[in-house]
Amino acid sequence: MLGTGNQKYNPHAVMQILLELSTAHLLRSSGTQQIHFVAYESHQAQQLTEAMDEHLGRVKVLLPKGDLVDSIKYDIDGLIRMLQQMNPIKVLDDLQQLILNDNATPLGFGITGRDLADAIVNDLLNLEDQKGDLNGKIRKLQKPKYDVPEWAKQYLHVLRTIGNNFAHGQAAAQKMSTSLGPQDLEIQLICIRRVLKLWFDIQREKSS
Incomplete structure (x- = not known):
């Protein structure tokens, strides 16, 4: 350096x-x-x-560990492998590297989770609706023509919010230090698994 x-x-x-x-x-x-x-x-x-x-001013938060987390990571890795055959994009490679890396940081998961949410939302939206920030694009999924489950939009917002908090500066970090811990990152992994499964189902339906 x-x-x-x-x-x-x-x-x-x-x-x-x-x-x-x-x-x-x-x-x-x-x-x-x-x-x-x-x-x-x-x-x-x-x-x-x-x-x-x-x-x-990024806050240090330990990654959660245990059988449940290992099981979630295993599921995520399997979904990534199937999605890579359908839609081989960089964010899937980045996420897989994190899943397989025992030294991965919460920051890495936070930012990559947000990037994943952005990639999924862009894939779901028509080209004319892909402009704007991630928050606005998720809101566009409310349009009846997209028929995206409400829970999926909320999970995408979770990934967006956690990613933004980890990526931004001191003010956000100070707020997060009193509210986010390993259990919250466990929820983030659950959200990643769930939106990946939804995305896989949508991709499979498109190809059938």
Whole structure:
């Protein structure tokens, strides 16, 4: 990571500068959508992650563990494998990597769960309804022509909300620290499994 090797700069100070410059660039640029920070060594990558989380005020929440969670992950992995044959998109690969990674973070599940919700909603909506933020797009599923169960829309909102809270800065993190814990992330996994099953059923019906 820039300046933290032989120069031994404080990773937290470097990260603050990088985030400020990156944010300014993203606000100015009409073409740049993402900026990736890369570290060549695993310990530097961990320092980068910790510094970014601290700067953004991301709360640390432990992933839930146990037989129930393992069972849910097993189901999710199976659904992903079937969906990849029907609709091989990147978010499914990202989610599968998280499911199979014992060191995956709640942040990873939060953001990937939100991306999954966005992908599913876009797939369900007609092209003219795919504009806008995820909240607005989920609301468009209320239109009678889509015939999406109410519970599915609520599950999609759960994934959207948790993902937003993990991705956003200090204010959201402070609120979340008093309300989200491992049990909430367990609910998130249940939501992921349920919307994946719905999506699989819809894809299978389309192909039949």
